[in-house]
Amino acid sequence: xxxxxxxxxxxxxxxxxxxxxxxxxxxxxxxxxxxxxxxxxxxxxxxxxxxxxxxxxxxxxxxxxxxxxxxxxxxxxxxxxxxxxxxxxxxxxxxxxxxxxxxxxxxxxxxxxxxxxxxxxxx
Numbered sequence: 001x002x003x004x005x006x007x008x009x010x011x012x013x014x015x016x017x018x019x020x021x022x023x024x025x026x027x028x029x030x031x032x033x034x035x036x037x038x039x040x041x042x043x044x045x046x047x048x049x050x051x052x053x054x055x056x057x058x059x060x061x062x063x064x065x066x067x068x069x070x071x072x073x074x075x076x077x078x079x080x081x082x083x084x085x086x087x088x089x090x091x092x093x094x095x096x097x098x099x100x101x102x103x104x105x106x107x108x109x110x111x112x113x114x115x116x117x118x119x120x121x122x123x
Contacts, residue, residue: 005081007100009054010111011035012075017058019067029063031056031070033078033100055099056080062102069110079107 014032021027033054041048056078058066070076080102087095102108 006079007082008077008079009033009035009100010075010077011054013070013072014053015072017063017066017070019063026060027063027067029058029066031066033076055097056102057083057099058102058106058108060104062104062106062108065108074113075111077107077109077111078102081106
């Protein structure tokens with residue numbers, strides 16, 4: 001039996017999608033997505049909001065849709081998969097990046113038409 005690698009997120013775009021062409025002619029789009037979770041501080045009873053930032057990469061038709069219709073601050077629903085890939089910095093340091101990938105099987109829906117303010121990074 002194979003595993004399941006599915007991610008479902010609802011959040012706000014942190015920036016406009018960046019559309020690029022790949023060598024073989026396919027298109028890809030990148031954008032940051034902010035999601036928020038709320039919890040109660042056990043010591044003070046204060047409601048706290050924590051923002052998580054996700055790197056989203058779309059391929060093919062999803063990339064074109066993202067570039068055409070998504071803008072910073074808009075709220076979206078997406079379904080994709082997680083992918084971790086290695087890369088090397090300009091000074092030779094090995095790094096890894098984990099991103100949400102939306103390909104032909106993925107889902108990308110715009111949930112509102114008016115941009116909202118993007119949440120600030122908080123802890």
